[in-house]
Amino acid sequence: MKYYALLIALLLLGCKNEVKKVPEKPITETQARELKIITAPDELLGDLFAEIQLNQVFEDGKTFVDCTAKFPYDEIKRNYEQQKNDSTFNLTTFVHANFEVPTAISSDFKSDTTKTAVEHVTALWPVLTRASDQENELSSLIPLPKSYIVPGGRFREVYYWDSYFTMLGLVESGEFELIENMLDNFAHLIDTVGHIPNGNRTYYITRSQPPFFSQMVKLLAAHKGERVYQKYKEPLKKEYEFWMDGAESTSYAINHAVLTPVGVLNRYYDQGDTPRQESYREDYTQVEKTSGGTKMYRDLRSGAESGWDYSSRWFADGKTMETIETTDILPVDLNALMYGLEEVLLTAFQDNSEFTTTLKKSMENRKEFLNRYSYNETLGVFEDYNWVASEPTGVISLATVYPLFFKMTTQEQADGVATYITQNFLKPGGVVTSANHTGQQWDAPNGWAPLQWMTIVGLENYGHHELAKTIATRWIALNEKVYENTGKFVEKYNVEDMTLDAGGGEYPVQDGFGWSNGVYLALKNHYKKDENKL
Numbered sequence: 001m002k003y004y005a006l007l008i009a010l011l012l013l014g015c016k017n018e019v020k021k022v023p024e025k026p027i028t029e030t031q032a033r034e035l036k037i038i039t040a041p042d043e044l045l046g047d048l049f050a051e052i053q054l055n056q057v058f059e060d061g062k063t064f065v066d067c068t069a070k071f072p073y074d075e076i077k078r079n080y081e082q083q084k085n086d087s088t089f090n091l092t093t094f095v096h097a098n099f100e101v102p103t104a105i106s107s108d109f110k111s112d113t114t115k116t117a118v119e120h121v122t123a124l125w126p127v128l129t130r131a132s133d134q135e136n137e138l139s140s141l142i143p144l145p146k147s148y149i150v151p152g153g154r155f156r157e158v159y160y161w162d163s164y165f166t167m168l169g170l171v172e173s174g175e176f177e178l179i180e181n182m183l184d185n186f187a188h189l190i191d192t193v194g195h196i197p198n199g200n201r202t203y204y205i206t207r208s209q210p211p212f213f214s215q216m217v218k219l220l221a222a223h224k225g226e227r228v229y230q231k232y233k234e235p236l237k238k239e240y241e242f243w244m245d246g247a248e249s250t251s252y253a254i255n256h257a258v259l260t261p262v263g264v265l266n267r268y269y270d271q272g273d274t275p276r277q278e279s280y281r282e283d284y285t286q287v288e289k290t291s292g293g294t295k296m297y298r299d300l301r302s303g304a305e306s307g308w309d310y311s312s313r314w315f316a317d318g319k320t321m322e323t324i325e326t327t328d329i330l331p332v333d334l335n336a337l338m339y340g341l342e343e344v345l346l347t348a349f350q351d352n353s354e355f356t357t358t359l360k361k362s363m364e365n366r367k368e369f370l371n372r373y374s375y376n377e378t379l380g381v382f383e384d385y386n387w388v389a390s391e392p393t394g395v396i397s398l399a400t401v402y403p404l405f406f407k408m409t410t411q412e413q414a415d416g417v418a419t420y421i422t423q424n425f426l427k428p429g430g431v432v433t434s435a436n437h438t439g440q441q442w443d444a445p446n447g448w449a450p451l452q453w454m455t456i457v458g459l460e461n462y463g464h465h466e467l468a469k470t471i472a473t474r475w476i477a478l479n480e481k482v483y484e485n486t487g488k489f490v491e492k493y494n495v496e497d498m499t500l501d502a503g504g505g506e507y508p509v510q511d512g513f514g515w516s517n518g519v520y521l522a523l524k525n526h527y528k529k530d531e532n533k534l
Contacts, residue, residue, distance in 0.1 A: 017212050038193070041065045041140055042277050044073040045316070048080045053280035062154055062278040065203050067099035069138040097457055105152045105512060111487030117480045118524060121489060121517040122173055127151055128514060130177070133200075142200040145182035145188055148299065152512015153491065155197040158185065160209035161307050162515045164216050169518030172525045175498045179220050182443065186213055187235035189302040195242040203277035207270040207305040211337050214344035215282055217240030233348035235356075240341055258330060258387050262372065265330050266338050267387070270301030279378040290322045306334070311442035313384055318395045319438055328388040332374055336402035339366045343406070356462065367408050380416020382409075389422050397434040397442075398425065398451045402457030414462035421455065422467060429495030430475035446502045447475070447495035449519035472523045479520045489516045 041064075042049045058064050069076060076098045083089050105128065111120060128150055141157060148158045151483070163186075167179050174410050189196050196213060198204035214236055221228035231423035246254025247264040256269045273294035275283035287296050303309045316323035342359045349356050374382045376392065382400040383392040400417055403409045408418075425431045430447045437444045452475045459468040466523045478493050491513045492502040 026414050034289055038142070038205050039200050040205065040277060042203070042280075045077060048077055049277075049337065050280070051091065052095055053277075054284065055091055056281055058101075059153060061100065061280050061282070064095070064099070065140055065201070066096075066102045066156055066275050068102070068136065070098055070100060072138070102121070102156055104154055105150055105156050113484070113487045117483045117489075118481060118521065120487075121169065121521055124147070124152075124489075124512070124517060125170070125173060125175065125178075126528060128512060128517075130158075140202045142189070142193070142197070142202060142205075144185040144200055146184050147178060148182045148185055149178070149514055150512075151491070151514035155199070155512070155514075157201055158182070159199045159514075160186075160196045161212045161450070164212035164219070165453060165515035166518040167216055167219055168453065169521035171223065172521040175221070176223055179216075180224075183213075183216055183220060183232060184214070187232055190235040190242075195239065201278075206272040207268075207301060209305060210307050211239060211243060211341055212332065214341040215337075218344055218347075219375045219508050227302035229344070229348040235301050236341070236345055236348055240345060243338060243341075253387070255345075260330070260369065260373075262368045262385060263362065265366065265369055265387075266334050267327055267330055268302040268305045268334060269327055270298055270305050272301050273298045276301055276304060282310075285376050293320075295327075296324065299324045299326040306331065308397075308433075308442040310440045312436040313393065313395050313397050313399065313442070314436075315395075318393075318436060321440075324387075325386070328386050329393060330369070330373075330385045330387050331399060332382045332384055332397040333402040334368070335366050335369060335406060336406045337410055339363055340406045342366075370403055370408060375413060379420060380413070381412075381416070383421045395434065395436070396420070396424070398431060398455060401451075401455045401458040404461055407461050409462075411462060414458075414464070418459055418462070418464045418467055421459075426467075426471065427495040428474060429493055429498050432495050441492060441502070445494045445496035445500075446492045448492050449475075449479075449516045451524070453519045469527060472485065472527050476523055476527070477514065489520065491516065 036511060046054075052064055053061050079098070080094065083094065106433050108398070112123075129147055130150055131147050132145050133141060135143045144158065149163065149170070150156055151159055151162050151166075155162075163182055167182070170176075185200075186196050189200065190213075193205065195208050197210075198209050200206050217228055217232045217236065243256050243266055244264065246257040249257075250259075252259055253267070255271075255331065256266050256429070257264050258267050274297055275281075283297060283300050286300070287293065290296065299314070303311075303314050305322060305327065306314070308314070310324070312318045312319060314324050314329065315321065316324040325352075342363050346356055346359055349359075369385075370382060373385045374392065376396075377381050379396065381396050382403055383394065385391070385394050400420070404417060406416050421431060424435050427445075430452050432444045433446055433448060433451060434443045442448070452471060452507050456468045456472050459465075459471075478495065478498055479489060481498060482493065483489060489512065490502070494500045494502045511518070
């Protein structure tokens, strides 16, 4: 069975978000270099790529797209065409002969369980740190000029929104140089690629992730002063332009921008409409089963851009992947993050220009959207809004805390959110992502470090100190319990039943783990014995 992916290449230098269509005849590596484009594995390998992924040469499809070719891709393709019809040909053998298989990060790290959890996390920073990259045309890795932290496990590259929560722990460890290196890398990606991709891999180039770059800048500025805002003001502006591209159009929705009665708001929107390369088989099988077509591919990809891959938030029926409709939804968290980006931009651009006037108006629009379309007065929570159906999605998740984190709400609204969390989301191990048990990893019974942080800080912002401290205390205890039992910090946790591991998703629970380490250190240090709040 073969699947021919749409050949898309994105210009690397001197372009702003321009997508260049490649002729139907596949381009060579030499042509790709001459065109200065980023070429992903599916484009370089053509139908061989689909054969490898659909036949599941590796259990995890991400393993293959992270492989490094031992020979030029054109040579590998030629050899494949010459050998594939031979009676002795074996695809798995061929792949291992032509590609170097990557290893999982930190899996071979031997934990010393006589050390405290804090000591363990601190000892992991060097393990998860990657030095500046060397350019390698035989790898899918997009090289970065300075050192950075990877999450761990199968995640061997930097990840956009993970990095903010990892940085919270780096602050506690005094690793400010490393934080600034990571910010420099993100600024480099914005300047060269046009945005911060999901991760620094060529197969992630069509999408970003929740835009936390502004909050990273704000975090570093709190420790290094105002010069940080000035250093990154232009990359911040370029990131904003990426997310708002299409905002000046009269069309209803272009890319991430959606025109609404209260102004332009944002959605998650991947530029691609083919299977994700790292999850090619899963996406292809899903779409073939439901005849979902290119719209479903884009919704799957856009769900990955949200970071919540996957959750009942994106499902029309609130239950099943078959009804995914990510691009139809105006997410509460994304629009709160954009509000935060606009706020940081106003700090960086302290003038009375047309740009800052536009920023202020957009911030007002986002607050009006929350109040008029997103806030559920009956339940006292914020919901995502389906702009196609012109109604809230009806799925309540911890995205409801983002407006509290960015101080966009009234005290009364924040009180309602706090009450709802206490009654519905507070569990023995912290707060659960949603109340829905769908089998998806961004639903019950799982809890995630970034959402614990956003919830705790959001509640603290509105005086709900005891609830915030309860969540933090339970989460810290769960992290430490798992560490004592396994010697590891992991990607996600089961907060409903602390005797069970977290589950769901397209891959096993990963160890490492960047954002769990970062949030744990930040909470552990902030909630001292005598303190009640952050």
